[in-house]
Amino acid sequence: MARTNSAVAAGPETISGPAATSARPPAQRRRLRKRIELTVLLGPPLVLFVGFVIVPMIFAAWYSFYNWNGFGPLNDFVGVQNYQGVFSGPVFRESLLHNVIIAVLSVVIQLPISIALALLLNRRMRGRTVLRLVVFAPYVLSEATAAVMWLLLLQPGGFVDALLKGVGLGGLVHAWLASTSLVLYTLFAVITWKFIGFGIVLLLAGLQGIPPELREAAAIDGATPWEVTRRVVLPLLGPTIRIWIFLAVIGSLQLFDIVWIMTTGGPADSSQTMLTYLFFNGVQRTQFGYGATVSVVLFAVSFVFALAYQRFALRRDTAGAVTRAVG
Amino acid sequence: MRGSPKPVVIAMAVAAAVTIAACSSSGSSSSGNTGGGSSASSSSGAKVTLTWWHNGNTQPLEGVWQSVANAYHAAHPNVSFSIDPIQSDLFKTKMPIALKSNNPPDIYQQWGGGQEVDHFKTGKLFNLTPLVSSWVSELGSAAAGWQVNGQQYGLPYDQHVVGFWYRKDLFAKAGITSTPTTLADLESDDTKLKSHGIVPMALGGGSQWPDAFFWEYFAVRECSTSVLQQSIKAINMTAPCFSQATKDLSAFMATNPFQPAFNGTQAQQGAGSSAGLVANGKAAMELQGDWETAVVPSLTTDKNIISELGWFPFPSVPGGAGTPSTVLGGGDGFSCTTAAPEPACADFLQYVDSTPVQEKLVTQANIGLPANTQAESVLTNPALKAAVQAHDGGYVAEYFDIAFPQAPGLALDAALANFFAGKGSNSTIVNSVSSSSGH
Numbered sequence A: 001m002a003r004t005n006s007a008v009a010a011g012p013e014t015i016s017g018p019a020a021t022s023a024r025p026p027a028q029r030r031r032l033r034k035r036i037e038l039t040v041l042l043g044p045p046l047v048l049f050v051g052f053v054i055v056p057m058i059f060a061a062w063y064s065f066y067n068w069n070g071f072g073p074l075n076d077f078v079g080v081q082n083y084q085g086v087f088s089g090p091v092f093r094e095s096l097l098h099n100v101i102i103a104v105l106s107v108v109i110q111l112p113i114s115i116a117l118a119l120l121l122n123r124r125m126r127g128r129t130v131l132r133l134v135v136f137a138p139y140v141l142s143e144a145t146a147a148v149m150w151l152l153l154l155q156p157g158g159f160v161d162a163l164l165k166g167v168g169l170g171g172l173v174h175a176w177l178a179s180t181s182l183v184l185y186t187l188f189a190v191i192t193w194k195f196i197g198f199g200i201v202l203l204l205a206g207l208q209g210i211p212p213e214l215r216e217a218a219a220i221d222g223a224t225p226w227e228v229t230r231r232v233v234l235p236l237l238g239p240t241i242r243i244w245i246f247l248a249v250i251g252s253l254q255l256f257d258i259v260w261i262m263t264t265g266g267p268a269d270s271s272q273t274m275l276t277y278l279f280f281n282g283v284q285r286t287q288f289g290y291g292a293t294v295s296v297v298l299f300a301v302s303f304v305f306a307l308a309y310q311r312f313a314l315r316r317d318t319a320g321a322v323t324r325a326v327g
Numbered sequence B: 001m002r003g004s005p006k007p008v009v010i011a012m013a014v015a016a017a018v019t020i021a022a023c024s025s026s027g028s029s030s031s032g033n034t035g036g037g038s039s040a041s042s043s044s045g046a047k048v049t050l051t052w053w054h055n056g057n058t059q060p061l062e063g064v065w066q067s068v069a070n071a072y073h074a075a076h077p078n079v080s081f082s083i084d085p086i087q088s089d090l091f092k093t094k095m096p097i098a099l100k101s102n103n104p105p106d107i108y109q110q111w112g113g114g115q116e117v118d119h120f121k122t123g124k125l126f127n128l129t130p131l132v133s134s135w136v137s138e139l140g141s142a143a144a145g146w147q148v149n150g151q152q153y154g155l156p157y158d159q160h161v162v163g164f165w166y167r168k169d170l171f172a173k174a175g176i177t178s179t180p181t182t183l184a185d186l187e188s189d190d191t192k193l194k195s196h197g198i199v200p201m202a203l204g205g206g207s208q209w210p211d212a213f214f215w216e217y218f219a220v221r222e223c224s225t226s227v228l229q230q231s232i233k234a235i236n237m238t239a240p241c242f243s244q245a246t247k248d249l250s251a252f253m254a255t256n257p258f259q260p261a262f263n264g265t266q267a268q269q270g271a272g273s274s275a276g277l278v279a280n281g282k283a284a285m286e287l288q289g290d291w292e293t294a295v296v297p298s299l300t301t302d303k304n305i306i307s308e309l310g311w312f313p314f315p316s317v318p319g320g321a322g323t324p325s326t327v328l329g330g331g332d333g334f335s336c337t338t339a340a341p342e343p344a345c346a347d348f349l350q351y352v353d354s355t356p357v358q359e360k361l362v363t364q365a366n367i368g369l370p371a372n373t374q375a376e377s378v379l380t381n382p383a384l385k386a387a388v389q390a391h392d393g394g395y396v397a398e399y400f401d402i403a404f405p406q407a408p409g410l411a412l413d414a415a416l417a418n419f420f421a422g423k424g425s426n427s428t429i430v431n432s433v434s435s436s437s438g439h
Helices: A002-023 A025-063 A081-088 A090-122 A128-140 A143-153 A159-166 A183-208 A212-220 A225-253 A257-263 A274-284 A288-312 B005-013 B040-044 B061-075 B088-100 B113-120 B136-146 B168-173 B183-195 B210-222 B225-234 B240-253 B274-279 B292-299 B344-352 B355-365 B373-378 B382-393 B406-420 B426-432
Strands: B048-054 B079-085 B107-110 B155-167 B199-201 B283-289 B309-312 B327-336 B396-398
Touching (some): A025 A288, A081 A090, A090 A128, A090 A225, A183 A225, A183 A257, A212 A225, A225 A288, B048 B061, B048 B344, B061 B355, B088 B107, B107 B113, B113 B327, B168 B309, B210 B283, B240 B406, B309 B382, B327 B344, B373 B382, B406 B426
Parallel strands (some): B048 B079, B199 B283
Antiparallel strands (some): B155 B309, B155 B327
């Protein structure tokens, strides 16, 4: 009994022991678990991000102060001469302007078309799936394939010209890729064809998120279909539109593949973008120091835009999710 | 960038551009293993492996290089190969890194000229001169493009020459009975062709290198050989003959010899390209390299196209100080690095330039003109034979963009492409190579 008693007497202690530690250690364990989770989940992407984004950026910034053709050591320090070259050279300014033109045209032309088509494809109608597929198909093609295809279609006397003549619009035939005043807009048309499907899918997803009750309520209150779209649907589509604009502008600033394959930036630099300029001057001409300078400038332009856009346009959409820690 | 067109040529010539990374050393072996391999030590020495980077990343060249390596290995069992076929453009980014490392390839693709000088400055190029001096003279003047300071730091395996490829049927239709030999003849032939509704010349201005051939040829006709050589060496084109070339070009362009919208036309892609226009009878001639014969057949359904094509050299220009027989050209070759086991590397390059291997390259890989003139006898195409005659008969001025180091060379190409598109002037052309970065 004594044993039992003592055991019983000891009981509460032995029981209270673990009970007391179970109040604190789980918190520790949670912290430990959180740490492990963070390490396991964030570690690899962080390593990749630092290794493939941050470190190359630091290297690019470093190279940008040297005149370097890739061979031999970095020993020809030229200070900010490369930057002076970039900003004083008319071709870079033209390239930047072309990027801006494409970005503005994207927002002014692609966005309304995307919204209109998304609204159309969101309705219940015969052949909707097929139409959605057709509109999205160009986006699935690789940019290189699309560029080569359009390059062949747009040759003088090629398919596009023959088609225009065939339908009696021969007067519209132009030197699509050879005219210095037209080439950028030809490229914009190809870019629109290629990327509009992405915008539409994004907007369709946004439309799916708008509860039908809201439209119905507006309709019952006497709103016309246009008013429903204008006052209910579009405002609720706002976050999606703002994200689309962000992606379209960043995409326009980084335009390369289609332009390089179709025109190499020509004729006479009239379709040069910042990236084709970088590739030609940096890689093709093996002026890696100068190319690095262009990449730093391009990075700065994109970064400033991204920050400003986050700050002024996306703040509402991302509040609580990105800009502030939840809880 | 003759480095660029070459692989395109091969890719176009062989529609199925499937890269087969078959590196078995026990595959088909060539019968042509009689040349080269003269060095006793390379056949009896320690086992070595030659790492080889070449630009034959499509068939047929890839397969031919593999069989050349196999045959060499069969004759020299101690020498094995590790072959890496790499697309031409990638050499621009790969070589700076490779030549900085302690482990560069033993043999790699080398286009000579100013680029080779850039490579030479790294100190990683092996001076082949002592090992090849006994036989390199067999290549004639071809090897000179791969010399730095008179020393052989690379060797060519093929040669290229630029001239006019023309359609005999369209010339006949326009009543042209003989090919033009002077600029005036050429311009009068252009007029005849136009009066018959035929576009005289196709130009791939959209590719931004074929247009450079016109200005370079005018420069080659206007400048004496010594002025050309000095200007290339000094990277300076302020000699008056270069400005005269621009004047000649302006006057020639004013005669409108090219197809409409030539600035947007690609050189070699599709039936609408400049080569495609000639292939399909939409234009009578094109100023291009000898790879034209490899490109054209793939762009038309006309089975007899090769026999339709003739060749003539760029005509003489009145009052020019240049020798009329001078041609614009270049070629492909290889360099050995200091990491390479010698004499195996030099010996292998000798083998590549031996007559049997050169013949094999001509007949099986469509390389154009062989570096070794003895292999020219296997050329069957009359137009190519005419081209090779012109090549062997005169001084070969290397295309300027290869002769200059890469940065000024491409700056010149860009300035000339702009000039054809109506932007820039003589001063932007002649100053393009000397301004530090040309932007």
